[in-house]
Every structure is written in C-alpha cells, then in structure tokens.
Amino acid sequence: MSFSVESFVDSPKLSTLVPLKKADLSALAQHYKLEITSTMKKSDIRRLLVEHLVEEEIVSDDEDSLTSANVVELKKLELKDKEKERESQLKLKKMELKERDLTIQLKIKELELAAATATASPTPRRSDFDVSKHVRFVPPFQETEVDKYFLHFEKVASSLSWPREVWTLLLQSALLGKAREAYSALSVDQSSEYDTVKSAVLRAYELVPEAYRQKFRNSRKNDSQTYVEFARSKETLFDRWCVSKEVQKEFGKLRQLVLMEEFKNCLPTDIKTYLKIDTLHPPIKQHPYRLHPSKLAALRKEVQYMLKRGIVERSQSEWSSSCVLVPKADGSYRFCTDFRKVNTVTKSDSFPLPRVEDCIDSVGHSRYITKFDLLKGYW
Structure with missing residues (x-):
C-alpha cells in the first residue's frame, strides 16, 4: 500500500512512521519543513519527525501511549540500519584491501617484466635469470642488524651468482618497516640501483x-x-x-x-x-662579569668551599666561562656558570627525561613516599 502525505496529515499516527521507507519519511519531513539532507539515515529522519510531532502536539495523548508501545520496534529498526551500515563499511574495506593487493601484485609483475626485458645491462644471463625461483634464497631482513644483513645478502648473492642488476628486485621482497618505507620513497631509476637502495636503507636506520x-x-x-x-x-x-x-x-x-x-x-x-664539543672550534674565552662587592664576597666564599671539598680544582685551560650568582628563595645565592657560548658548539647526546605522568603512575600504589632535600643538586 502506497504512502500518502495528505492521509498522514489528516490522521497523524506515530505507528505509521515505523514501516515507512526513507523516501516517504523525507517527503513527510519536507512537508513539515524540517531540515534534512540526502546523507541522513532513515532512523535519524524518523526520530526527527517523532520529536517534531510530539513538540508541536500534533499527535494525541493516546498516540503518546502508542509511541511507548512502539519504542522497541523503533529501536530494532535503528539497530538494523546500523548493522546494514556496518556491513557496507566492512565490504568497502574488504574491496579496498583487495584492490591494494592487486596493485602490489601488478607492481611485482611489472618489476619482473622490467627485469626480464631490460636491455641496459650487457650481462647475457639476465634474460635467462628467473627471479621467482631465487626469491626463497633471500635471507630474512633483520632490522636490529642492518649492516650485517647487507653483508649477508651480498655474500648470498655472490655465492649464487645473481646478476647485480636484479639484486634490488630480490632485496625488496624481504624489506620490512622503515626499510620498506625508504625503498618506496625512491624513484624508479633509483630503486634499480643497489648502492642507492642500500644507502637509503642505512640512512633510515642511522644511529647517533x-x-x-x-x-x-x-x-x-x-x-x-x-x-x-x-x-x-x-x-x-x-x-x-x-x-x-x-x-x-x-x-x-x-x-x-x-x-x-x-x-x-x-x-x-x-x-x-x-660533553662532545666541536674541538675544531677555537677555544671560547670570556671575561668575568662585574659583581657587586657583596656578591663578589659570596662568590669567593663559594669557590673556597668547593676547592676545600674537592668539588672543583684550579685550571689553566684555554676555555673560560663566566660565573654568575642566582638568588635563591631563602636569600642565599646559587653558584652557576654561563655556558651559553659553549653550548652553541656542543653536540650533546640525546637522553630524554622520563615523563612526569609515568613517574607519578609508578608511585601511585605506594604506601610511603619519602622526599629528600639535597644540599647540592648537581654534584
């Protein structure tokens, strides 16, 4: 039985909305001048209509009780719509994965065809070399020992007399992780040169x-x-x-x-x-800063304190940085050295500090927490 907007307006009932299709619901929403889009789900349009009819008191009180009776059915329809949408998304993802696999297989076939038909190399055995029969002899890629892997690969390739122009074709079948990303970033011409591929992969795993x-x-x-x-x-x-x-x-x-x-x-x-300093840089020499007599006395006192306890020693180095006194909360001074110019030529190792959140989580279940107030925080 076809749906008529005029019939519904003459005798509005919420139960009539349950079996309606999306096109009928959209026509009814346009009649009531509700804002909808073509991408909206059928359940959303139905819910919008129900809210509008109840707010505008278009339905009677008896129909309100009917709404409660049809809540379960409406929920079932909404769940059914969501399930259909989920299935469609799953099908779409499967199609994308299948298309990606086909693209990869096509690329492999193209590489094999290019390797079989290339005429740039004078090696006569190239046309007779079957890549598919030798792929199983390629050693598994080891991301933890990249340098040793290339030595192993080159030894295997030399032992089996593989033509050098197919080394990259065999190598790419075993690459993983960052090595595969580095290989994919190369152009077609670069990816056919073994030394270029090797350098790109080594750069991807470059250490300090x-x-x-x-x-x-x-x-x-x-x-x-x-x-x-x-x-x-x-x-x-x-x-x-x-x-x-x-x-x-x-x-x-x-x-x-x-x-x-x-x-x-x-x-x-x-x-x-x-500190790893660029020793080819000429020594940095700085004159001492001028200090107030009171600060100068405090500076000399701190230097004598450190000399007496063996914390510092006298030096005749060509490098010299100025000392500064930073006021502390208790009125005393903190002895510091201005290494800003030295830091500009310093190459320091990267040792990241632990996250404060992780430190707090590690003591979250502790029963006792002890705090130490150190006399000197840097030695």
Whole structure:
C-alpha cells in the first residue's frame, strides 16, 4: 500500500512512521519543513519527525501511549540500519584491501617484466635469470642488524651468482618497516640501483655517533665467522662511525676522532656522561662579569668551599666561562656558570627525561613516599 502525505496529515499516527521507507519519511519531513539532507539515515529522519510531532502536539495523548508501545520496534529498526551500515563499511574495506593487493601484485609483475626485458645491462644471463625461483634464497631482513644483513645478502648473492642488476628486485621482497618505507620513497631509476637502495636503507636506520662507536668497540668475532668476514664487519662499523662523525676522509677530523677516543679510554670508569664539543672550534674565552662587592664576597666564599671539598680544582685551560650568582628563595645565592657560548658548539647526546605522568603512575600504589632535600643538586 502506497504512502500518502495528505492521509498522514489528516490522521497523524506515530505507528505509521515505523514501516515507512526513507523516501516517504523525507517527503513527510519536507512537508513539515524540517531540515534534512540526502546523507541522513532513515532512523535519524524518523526520530526527527517523532520529536517534531510530539513538540508541536500534533499527535494525541493516546498516540503518546502508542509511541511507548512502539519504542522497541523503533529501536530494532535503528539497530538494523546500523548493522546494514556496518556491513557496507566492512565490504568497502574488504574491496579496498583487495584492490591494494592487486596493485602490489601488478607492481611485482611489472618489476619482473622490467627485469626480464631490460636491455641496459650487457650481462647475457639476465634474460635467462628467473627471479621467482631465487626469491626463497633471500635471507630474512633483520632490522636490529642492518649492516650485517647487507653483508649477508651480498655474500648470498655472490655465492649464487645473481646478476647485480636484479639484486634490488630480490632485496625488496624481504624489506620490512622503515626499510620498506625508504625503498618506496625512491624513484624508479633509483630503486634499480643497489648502492642507492642500500644507502637509503642505512640512512633510515642511522644511529647517533656514540651508538656506532660502541658497536665498533664491542664487536667480537663469532665462531661462525671467518677472519675475513670479521675484518669486513669491523671495517663497515668503522666507516659508519666515521660517517656519523662527518669525518669525510679529512685527516684532521680523523686524527681528532682517534685522539678523543684515546682520551676517553684514560678517564675513570665512574664518569658516565661527557660533553662532545666541536674541538675544531677555537677555544671560547670570556671575561668575568662585574659583581657587586657583596656578591663578589659570596662568590669567593663559594669557590673556597668547593676547592676545600674537592668539588672543583684550579685550571689553566684555554676555555673560560663566566660565573654568575642566582638568588635563591631563602636569600642565599646559587653558584652557576654561563655556558651559553659553549653550548652553541656542543653536540650533546640525546637522553630524554622520563615523563612526569609515568613517574607519578609508578608511585601511585605506594604506601610511603619519602622526599629528600639535597644540599647540592648537581654534584
């Protein structure tokens, strides 16, 4: 039976709204001049009509009781609409995933076709090389030891006599995480050059210089390694360390790197942190700041206090930074050094502080919390 807006206006009943289609509800909403859009759900239009009819007292009191009787049915319809929408979204996502898989497969086929038909390489075995038969021999990618992985891959490729022009094609099948992102960011021409792909992947996993230094120093020969392989691994780690320190085959920087390393080895073992200053920068010398006589007396008193307890020692260094006194809440002074100019040429390691929220959460279940007021906070 077809729905008529005029019939409903003559005899409005909320129960009539339950079986109506979206088109009928939209026509009725336009009659009552309600603001709706074509993207609105049928349940939203029905709820809007019910609210309007009740607020304008278009329905009778008896019909209000009928509304309560049809609440369950209305809820069922709303749940049914939501379920249909959820199913449609799920189908859409499945279609997107399927389309993405097809795109990846098409790209692999294109790469295989390009590898089979390329004429730039003079190697005669290229046309006879079947990539699909050799993919299973590619070693699994290891994100924790990227440098060693490339050594392993190159050894496998050389042992199996793979043409160098297909190395990137075989390598990309094993890349994961940041390595795959770095490979995807390259152009088509760059992605076919093994050295370019290798450099891009290594840059994606680039560590701080201190990490490369420790890897080089702590590297030891494994039982499964030959001495040639171990020497090659040491050479690679040393090169990565020099690149991170921007040595760039300059004797002066390499000399400074070795001297700094030997100096660190002579320091006491209880020294855990240090400043890495650009030692090629000329020494920074600052004249002492002028102080009020009262502050000057407090400064000399603090210096004698630190000298007596071995906190500081007299120095004849070429580097010199001014001292300042910062007033504290109790009226005394805090002895500080103005290192702002030194900080401009200082390369400090990144050790992020823990989040305050995490520290608070860690003591949230504690029964006793102790607070210490330290005499000196920095030594």
